[in-house]
Amino acid sequence: MARYHIETYGCTSNRGESREIERRLRDAGHRRTDLDDADVAILNTCTVVEKTERNMLRRAEELESEVSDLVVTGCMALAQGEEFADVDAQVLSWDEVPAAVTNGECPTTTADAEPILDGVVGILPIARGCMSNCSYCITKFATGRIDSPPVEENVRKAEALVHAGAKEIRVTGQDTGVYGWDEGERKLPELLDRICDIEGDFRVRLGMANPGGIHGIREELADVFAANEKLYDFIHLPVQSGSDDVLEEMRRQHRVDKFRETVAAFDDALDHWTLSTDFIVGFPTETDADHERSMDLLREVRPEKINVTRFSKRPGTDAADMKGLGGQTKKDRSKAMSELKMDVVAEAYEELVGTRREVLAVRPGTGDSVKCRDSAYRQIIVRNASEHGVEPGDTLEVEVTSGQTVYAFGTPVASEGPDDADEAEETPAAAD
Template identity: 80%
Template sequence: MARYHIETYGCTSNRGESRHIEQALRDGGHHPADGPEEADVAILNTCTVVEKTERNMIRRAEELEKETADLIITGCMALAQGDEFRDAGIDAEVLHWDDVPNAAMNGECPTVTPDTQPILDGQVGILPIARGCMSNCSYCITKFATGRIDSPPVEENVEKARALVHAGAKEIRVTGQDTGVYGWDKGDRKLAELLDRICDIDGEFRVRVGMANPGGIHGIREELAEVFATNEKLYNFIHLPVQSGSDDVLEDMRRQHRVDKFLDIVEVFDETLEYWTLSTDFIVGFPTETDHDHAQSMALFREIRPEKVNITRFSKRPGTDAADMKGLGGTIKKERSKAMSELKMDIVGEAYEKMVGTRQEVLVVEEGVGDSVKCRDGAYRQIIVQNASEHGVEPGDFLEVEVTGHQTVYAFAEPV
């Protein structure tokens, strides 16, 4: 499990973004370090209001690069002037706020630890359904913390979900290091049953299923897709981290799937659901990844056209088998990450552009910047409603909206 250090500069909005990043990391079982020297990853949330501030950001980034194992730079300066950090020779990932938590976790599974309990954060209830996984990925350090899957009974998780609904949760996020293998340790795969039972709870709420590795989902893909199709409370959203489009790299990663199994799952969901979101992850620059392997990942990306993508540059974690492999140069990883990130923006932007002019039923999940709110539609795509107070819209509301525009990774809409 990772230890993180966050530094935030600038306005209240930036502080709010850092709070969301930290909440995501804590939900994954990660913990704050005493300082950057003690951290596995440092996160610098930057400001760019004046030139002096920019110089201070560059100087602090240079200091943090020396003080911590890995550095992620986000915030206003990162988004508006990201090349400034690269031109200064700073070895860091420059990312949008939304991409920071997954990058900080290095493409690993989120870690559910013994002190992780159901959490109600505003309208969102966090429901960890199990601890551990069935995988042995060569790059992942979290398995040392969590061990093999340990699944509580279905009824126990249903009662926790019911408690969250009674406490006011409008969105339940089913989480775990690998939700797809829930129940394997008891001799049966129980995820579909659990989701059915949660959706039977009285109340108006939505359920989002957290990350499920393709190796665990493949054997229940048809049953699970049918559960999504028959339960309106379930967001039509599934997070399947493929990590590479090359079977050779997947073997070196010791992933429990190959590309054909991943595609089998996508095909079943395509056939079963008319409107859904595929979320996936890619790790670029794994030590054994060749130019051909990278090209295969890019080709798979173009084929499946996922609506949400997390792209992580490989970095070594101490004690893992991959840490002993001879790594690729930083320039190669940066170039491959840049190419994939550019493709991501094209494909995700295309998906949101197709939404313009459509009407969607949404749940208002949380307040946004200024007088706006963040909503999720039936496929868990993010939709922003501006001038929320004028429309009388607030978190927890269900409403119908018409999509009026988009900004690559989210849409804008007006209440109908």
């Protein structure tokens, strides 16, 4: 797990984003520490006046000299990211920060992880541990091998969340695809079917599933998605590299063809769905040719959600003993992939403009806005939510009015409220 240091400047919104970043990092097993002991520093920036901008740049330069990895987020990062071009840092929107800090590692839950109801979102950890032995991941030291409670137990927990008011259930784990493997069975399709059979008006999102675990059940699982309207047509498959040589050095349990075959199975079963994936750039053995293979794979499969992480060494892992690449090499590759990522994701959201989508309002956004999700888990923001009478938990139809790279804006179709498409408002923070 990573030790992180976080500094926040600016308004209440920035402080709220930092709290959410910290919550996700804690949920993933990472811990906050002083700057002297940190693996990574996170700088949440403000950009109110020119003096503030100078202060933010100076602080970024100071932090760069103190830690091996620096992440810059917040208002200045989003509005003036180019100002940090000379700083060896990842410049990200706030919702991308937790994934960048985790270095491609699996999420971590505590030994006694229980379901949590956060607003109308229910968090359901279905198992602890994984079946992988990735050379760069320190999480395995904390979680061990997969430990899967019975399907009936997880279904009871899901029912309790629905009865408590959950409108969205997030099925989570270190690797959901290997649920049941400790008992010699592949139980994920059965579990999702059973959860979707629970009476009530709610949606279900499947959490991270490594391609190696999913591959053997890809067609059965894709059929489960096709048969259940309650399941968001969304799957998170972290490929990590487009090079089989790098995947072998990472000790991943899949190769690129398995990833492609899994994606193809969902393409065959579903008309519209969202692929989320992760790439680690700058792994110690990654060559220029390996990096280009990752770029080519991204162009080929065109995921709608992409996490790009620069490799960083974790103490005690085998990859920590490898001779690393230079910081500038990792920075250049990260920048190139991040730019391609933004083009790919923006294209997906631009294609939604002018369409009508049924969405579930999930969380409050910045100001008077609500974050919603359509059937493929694409994020659509409804602004002036109180005027439209929209609250978290509501299901409504919206017309998508504009795309903003990693989310879109939509207006409720039945609303008689004002046209808010051109109203200026601070960019709502993206959901996880």
